[in-house]
Amino acid sequence: MTGILPDFLGETVKRINLKSYPQVRQFVVQHLYPDTLRLLLLLHKHVELDCVIGIGYSGDSRVVETLEAEGIRVLTPDFNQLQDTIKKELVASLQRCQEHNSGLVIHEVGGYAIKTLHSHCQEHIHLVKGALEITKQGVWVAQEIPHLKIPQLNCAQTRLKQIEGKMVGDAVAAALDTILRNVGLSMVGRKALVTGYGWVGAGTAQSLRTRGMDVNVFDIDTIKLVEASVDGFAICRTTDSIGSPQFIIGVSGRQSITANIIDQLPSNSFIVSGASKDHEADLPYLQSQSQSINEVHKHIDAHTLKDGRIIYLVNKGYPVNFTGSSVPDEIVEFLFSELIMLMQVLLENPPQAGIYPLSNELEEIAADIWLSLR
Ligand SMILES: NC(=O)c1ccc[n+]([C@@H]2O[C@H](COP(=O)([O-])OP(=O)(O)OC[C@H]3O[C@@H](n4cnc5c(N)ncnc54)[C@H](O)[C@@H]3O)[C@@H](O)[C@H]2O)c1
Structure with a gap:
C-alpha cells in the first residue's frame, strides 16, 4: 500500500513477473506528479531511468527531489524550451547508451521524443528498442513520421483510456x-x-453541464454531432455562427479555436484548452490581434484586441488541467499498469517498426488488478 491507495502498480509488476533489464535505460518525457513518481520509481528498479523531462512542470518540488535523490537526471523546462531540451538530452542519453553498450526505451506522453529521434538522431536510432506512449497525441505524431524506424507501443486507444x-x-x-x-x-x-x-x-461537456453551464458542442465529425445531440447538448453545425459563448474550450487535439472563431468571440470571453499541447487555439492569430497583454491571474492573460474586445487566455493556451493534477491517481494508475505491461512486451517480444496498441488480453489483466485491489 502507498498510504491508502492500493498498490496497483506493484501488483502489476508481480502479476506479470516483470524482470530487471540491466542493459536497457529509459528516456522519459512525462508529467511530474505524485502518481508518475510512483510509476517512475517502480520502473527504475527494472529499467534504469537515464533522464526524466517534466512536461508543464507545475512545481511539485518533492517529485523532482525524490527522483534526484535516486541519482536520476531530471529537467523541468518551460513549455517553450521543452522541444529543445528533449533534443539536447536525447542526444546525450544516446551517447551514454553507446558508451555503456546499452539499449534505450523512450517512455513518453505526447510523441515529443519519437519525433526528435527521427529528425535529429538518425545515427543512433539502432540503439533504441522502441517507444512507449500513453496519449493519442503521441500516436498521431508517430503516424506522421514518414519512415518509422522503431516500434511504438501504446495504451492510448484502449478501453480503459476511453474511461x-x-x-x-x-x-x-x-x-x-x-x-x-x-x-x-x-x-x-x-x-x-x-x-x-x-x-x-464528451467528458468535458458533461462535467461543465453538471456545474451549471449552458454547453454547446461543435465537432467536425457529423456523427459526433449526432452523439452530442442525443446526449442532450445544443450543437453548432459549422463554426460560421457560434452564437456568443463566454467560454470556448478546445478538446480536439488539433487546432479547433480558429481565427474565424476568435473573431466571433464576445468581449470578456475565455479561451481554454483541454487537450495536450498549446495548439488548440490559433495563438499566433490571437497574438497578431492583441494590442496589449496583461496577466490578471497567474493562469489568465487578458488580451486587449485592436478592435477593443478583451479576450482571456487561460494557461497561455496550454491545457487548463496542467495547472494541477486532478484526475484521481487510482484512475491514472490503470493506464500505468498498461504501460508496465507494454514495457515487458517491448523488451521480451520486440515487434518490427510500427505502431501497436496494447492487446485486449493484457488490458483485461490491468482491469482485473484494478477491480481486485480497489
Ligand atoms: N488534458 C489532458 O490531461 C489530456 C488527457 C488525455 C488526453 N488529452 C488530449 O485530448 C485530446 C483529445 O483526446 P480524445 O481522446 O478526446 O481524442 P478523440 O479522437 O476521441 O476526440 C477528438 C475529437 O475532436 C474532433 N475534432 C478534430 N478536429 C476538430 C476541429 N478542428 N474542430 C472540432 N472538432 C474536431 C474529432 O472529430 C474527435 O471527435 C488529445 O490531444 C489528447 O492527447 C488531454
Missing part, C-alpha cells in the same frame, strides 16, 4: 472552475462552446 477520458474531461472542468473561483467568477449559467466531442471532449 479515463471521461475523468480527464471532469479534471478540465474542475481546473477551470478552480481558476474562475480564484478570480471571483462562477461557471453557473454561463454559455460555453466545447470544440471536439471525443473521449475527453
